[in-house]
Amino acid sequence: MQTREKAEVEFSRIVAFSDGVFAIAITLLVLALEVPAGSDLVDALRDRGEEFFAYFLSFAVVGRFWMSHHGLFGSIARFDQPLLAINLAYLAFIALIPFTSEILGEYSDDSAGVALYAANLTLVTACSFAIIRYASRRELMRVEKTDYRVRRATASTVVVTAVFAVSIPIAFVSPLLATISWASLFLVGDRFTERIAGAAD
Amino acid sequence: MQTREKAEVEFSRIVAFSDGVFAIAITLLVLALEVPAGSDLVDALRDRGEEFFAYFLSFAVVGRFWMSHHGLFGSIARFDQPLLAINLAYLAFIALIPFTSEILGEYSDDSAGVALYAANLTLVTACSFAIIRYASRRELMRVEKTDYRVRRATASTVVVTAVFAVSIPIAFVSPLLATISWASLFLVGDRFTERIAGAAD
């Protein structure tokens, strides 16, 4: 499964590297908030409500992905080269969030801006799905992770991916509605997606 | 207390992730210092005294919060999902400091700029307070942390939060006075707040 070369890139380093990218990406979100140049600060800040909304939303989103990434890696026993590549693709979409989040803050009324953000989130969860599928097929998962749990995690990821993906066309009808659909995913949370996932078994 | 899922997001990772956000936020403070474009560097730098003041103040502030965050986490035995969420909110306000600090540097004479900075610090300490309260109610604290110590830490956090909160309206009377009130908190330090906290028991 693992080439000898890559056995040296130990598991813990891959996790530490991934964590580093998460911590840096989440802290770079603040760079999207521009200091107003105008003279009246209160007015200038009031106009930037959407930027602040995008900052806190994306902080929650990246934080949430960090937690689920950990859950994911807790199920994996070992790595091979393709799995490393999929994880790198995953991280590339995480590291892209400061950019699409800045666009969301500045173009929050624009369907394209909201759709771009939704597309970014969809691609992150699609990579999660690819990690689970690949790892379970290649038997890289921990033995104690039963088929049942893998099926459940897979179904749950599919549900989340589907919600994000469906919010892309919704954004072209109503940007606000698309935003609400993500927020509801956070509020309703795991329990809901797990139940749907259970029904999908 | 802990869901099995989240037991995998081990304690040490949460601390490492939090430390990463602190280290990145403190180092990003330098980006608020703009290289002057004008030809006379000495004059240009002299006008930026407030920016340098904001840089060093915020470096001390974030450094101080980092130390107190460690003290806080040293008292906690285990995590559940809501505690993770409160910690994430805490980090979101830490990661916001490079932004409010830049505003402080550029609008140091403007009450709104100083008040915004004070509000940011208030929200950080309010999250500290929420962490202590939640962890002690849900019995997530270490057993050796007696009620007495938790009460003391709670009271101390309330005092610091109160000073920051009171400095928000003060900023509208005198921005300088608000700044001095924070600085005094640093100089007078723990001993004073601990004594007041003790009196509040």
Next chain:
Amino acid sequence: MQTREKAEVEFSRIVAFSDGVFAIAITLLVLALEVPAGSDLVDALRDRGEEFFAYFLSFAVVGRFWMSHHGLFGSIARFDQPLLAINLAYLAFIALIPFTSEILGEYSDDSAGVALYAANLTLVTACSFAIIRYASRRELMRVEKTDYRVRRATASTVVVTAVFAVSIPIAFVSPLLATISWASLFLVGDRFTERIAGAAD
């Protein structure tokens, strides 16, 4: 080999520091993507295809270098001062990639921009080569790393360096062709370079 002073700069810290630079550099790549100021977002993004291409290419490149750096350090048993200096030069060229990548995205039709990027990659692999050569001459490699494997790694690094170096003049004939030559290196991958390296033994 090692001065007593430097024995204290333990191996694990050097690796952690290097990993940190990799994680930060890869996450800073996103700062090259500028949020369009114009009103039509879709049009503005369509014109920036090259910037996105440069982002994903460089993410793959830095990620790939990170993996090979790990392989390299897995072969090294101990450090002396010059090896630390060569590693620092290596990291200086890694940390430069967000800059040359941004130039690649904005000047993708310009031979000079593509050549500059190729030069950056050449310098990274040249440093890899220097690390292998120096470490094997000074007997800083692990004993279990046979001459055969060191020769192979050396030859492999020479091949990759040569491809990047040759792509510099190619960029002045056809920027596209130079870009394809790097991409092919990724797709054809280790197996090809290892085979050539084997032939070079």
Next chain:
Amino acid sequence: MQTREKAEVEFSRIVAFSDGVFAIAITLLVLALEVPAGSDLVDALRDRGEEFFAYFLSFAVVGRFWMSHHGLFGSIARFDQPLLAINLAYLAFIALIPFTSEILGEYSDDSAGVALYAANLTLVTACSFAIIRYASRRELMRVEKTDYRVRRATASTVVVTAVFAVSIPIAFVSPLLATISWASLFLVGDRFTERIAGAAD
């Protein structure tokens, strides 16, 4: 020496936090290199020779400080609050280097720009000196570190600080000469400063 509260901010965390600041500051240096907006890239880059010089010089400087900071911390057995504060001041001047380095790159012919950079380096080494002095007076050093070695390290730090400090007025006579004086410190290296330090015993 250590308050119980702070014993929880363990040694390893302080080192990891410091290392994080070093890794981030060194990687942020690249942000000083601006992508030219003009159409002729080759001409535009040729005019920026000083920016590239400042980048590589500062990368070497921060890398060098990182190594000496490790040597320093390898001698320290435990921390108290004031030592933490001095270390934070040290890090504040390290994190400032991306700013003064950018000024050096853009104002390399201007005495004030070179003097500012020299002042920054002087303040870093002055903090090193303060760490050694404070730690040895409060008996926070490791027992095996003899008086002789502490005296030597102290003298060595004084020499380096003096060279940087003297280069500040030199910068007003000749910016180039000041730059050469730092570079010579790197090339002549430890051996020279150690010998002078030995003579100073």
